[in-house]
Amino acid sequence: MTNGHDEAFHDIDLAPGDEHAEGGIAERVLGYLTGLGLAVLLTATSFFVAGTDLVWEPSIPVALVVLAIAQMGVHLVFFLHITTGADNTNNVLALAFGILIVVLVMTGSLWIMANLNHNMMPMDQLMRMQR
Amino acid sequence: MSTIVLTEDHHGSTAVRDWSGPAPKRIVTGYGFWIFILSDMVMFSAFFATYAVLLGQTAGGPSGRDLFDLRNVAIETGFLLASSFTCGLATIAADARNKIWFQAAMAVTCAFGLAFLTIELREFSSLVARGAGPTRSAFLSAFFTLVGCHGMHVSAGILWLLTMMAQVYAKGFRADIQRRILCFALFWHALDIIWIAVFTVVYLLGSAK
Numbered sequence: 001m002t003n004g005h006d007e008a009f010h011d012i013d014l015a016p017g018d019e020h021a022e023g024g025i026a027e028r029v030l031g032y033l034t035g036l037g038l039a040v041l042l043t044a045t046s047f048f049v050a051g052t053d054l055v056w057e058p059s060i061p062v063a064l065v066v067l068a069i070a071q072m073g074v075h076l077v078f079f080l081h082i083t084t085g086a087d088n089t090n091n092v093l094a095l096a097f098g099i100l101i102v103v104l105v106m107t108g109s110l111w112i113m114a115n116l117n118h119n120m121m122p123m124d125q126l127m128r129m130q131r
Numbered sequence: 132m133s134t135i136v137l138t139e140d141h142h143g144s145t146a147v148r149d150w151s152g153p154a155p156k157r158i159v160t161g162y163g164f165w166i167f168i169l170s171d172m173v174m175f176s177a178f179f180a181t182y183a184v185l186l187g188q189t190a191g192g193p194s195g196r197d198l199f200d201l202r203n204v205a206i207e208t209g210f211l212l213a214s215s216f217t218c219g220l221a222t223i224a225a226d227a228r229n230k231i232w233f234q235a236a237m238a239v240t241c242a243f244g245l246a247f248l249t250i251e252l253r254e255f256s257s258l259v260a261r262g263a264g265p266t267r268s269a270f271l272s273a274f275f276t277l278v279g280c281h282g283m284h285v286s287a288g289i290l291w292l293l294t295m296m297a298q299v300y301a302k303g304f305r306a307d308i309q310r311r312i313l314c315f316a317l318f319w320h321a322l323d324i325i326w327i328a329v330f331t332v333v334y335l336l337g338s339a340k
Contacts, residue, residue, distance in 0.1 A: 013154060015161030017222075017317045022300055025227055032219040039212055043330075047205050050335040061171035072324050079219055080319040091165060098169030102176040109180035 014087040017080055035078025043073040147324040157310055168321045170299075175325055178280060179332055182273040183234055186337060190268035195337035198263055200254070204334045208326065209249045214243030215323040222316045228304045237296050239276075240319070244289045251282050274333065281329055291315050 012018070019028060044068045049055055055063065076082045082091055128131075181257075221236035224252070255275070258264065265275035295315050298308050 013158050015158040015313060016165040017313050017320075018157070021166045025223055028223050029220065032216055032223075035219075036212065039215075043208055043212065043327075046210060046331060046335060047201065049326075050339060051135050051201065060339060064331050065336050068210060068327050071327050075215070075320060075324050075327070079215055080317065081322070094162070094165055094169055099173055101173045105173065105176045106183070109177075110183055113184045 013090060014081075014085075016091040018081065019081050031078055035074055038074045039071055039080070042067050042074065046071075133216045137313045140302060150185075150251070151169040156306075157313065159203040161313050164317055168317055172325065174278070176274075179328060182277050182333060182337075185269045185273040188269040190270075192271065193261075194262050194269040196272065196275075196339075198258060198261075199334050199338045201334060201338065203250060203254060204330055205317055207247050208330050210243045210250070210325055211326050214240045214247070215320055217243065218316055222312065223306060225299075225309060225312045230299065230303075231305070234287070234296055236264060237292055241289055241292050243294075244285055244292070247312070248282060248285055248289070251278070255279070261307060274337075281322070281325055284325070288315075288322055291318065 021033075023031070046064055049060060049063050049067070076095075082088060082095060084092065120126075143333035154162075173284055217236050217240045221233055221240060224236055255278075257269075264271050292315065295308075295312055298311070302308055
């Protein structure tokens with residue numbers, strides 16, 4: 001019982017961007033180096049995929065989007081230290097809400113505009129009607 | 132600090148409750164700034180949506196395929212990524228209260244940020260010189276608004292970076308200065324995340340079509 005409560009007391013929240021205090025300097029630098037290495041790898045893959053003939057062409061946009069999302073994840077974890085730990089719950093929930101709004105704005109705009117574009121009368125007919 | 136409060140509810144049973152008190156100021160400040168960054172990303176998402184909708188509306192003018200130089204963009208990306216890494220080193224130095232390493236890492240971050248901005252401004256001026264300025268087509272308006280908005284954020288970040296160097300020099304690693312360093316690092320890393328979306332959506336996808 002007492003132990004459980006002690007644990008709860010130590011389970012204090014982390015500010016976004018803060019790391020757990022236990023890691024030494026070398027360990028933390030290694031964390032940033034890991035992040036840098038993964039980010040360089042993903043960026044290089046993105047630029048390679050965009051400019052190559054080796055990949056089936058219709059799959060390129062999807063591959064680029066997936067690579068970008070993966071790299072954003074790498075940055076979030078290794079640079080911003082947004083993790084799934086219990087001390088990070090508030091930060092993750094705020095991020096989840098932000099992502100929800102971003103996805104709504106992007107897909108909503110593209111969807112609505114594509115639909116309007118599809119249903120709009122061709123420009124030459126429109127011009128003829130206005131005359 | 133935490134204490135345990137024993138309370139009795141209406142039914143007479145006793146409940147044990149954690150009472151941890153208000154969060155430390157570092158968490159409150161960092162969390163508030165995190166909310167700001169997320170709202171900034173929501174603003175950027177509107178610009179991204181605009182760009183994606185207007186991508187084909189070139190009004191007979193040049194398209195992304197004709198204009199973008201992907202080698203330049205790759206160099207820009209490298210500079211911004213490296214600056215994000217050195218900004219992380221500056222954070223570690225600030226936590227270790229090492230002034231020399233902090234100033235050195237921040238100076239390198241500033242140099243990388245300025246290199247990024249220089250390449251971007253050269254690209255903008257060459258586009259305008261080739262008659263592909265923001266007034267040429269809806270596509271170019273959206274392009275200059277989105278990429279320019281990111282560039283303005285980087286410029287503001289560099290000003291903030293220099294301010295933090297001066298404040299650490301003059302005042303040392305006081306608790307309030309440390310909170311500002313935390314917020315600055317969040318801001319700088321967030322700019323790099325937005326740049327990932329920019330080089331993917333604007334340059335790589337934009338020059339594919």
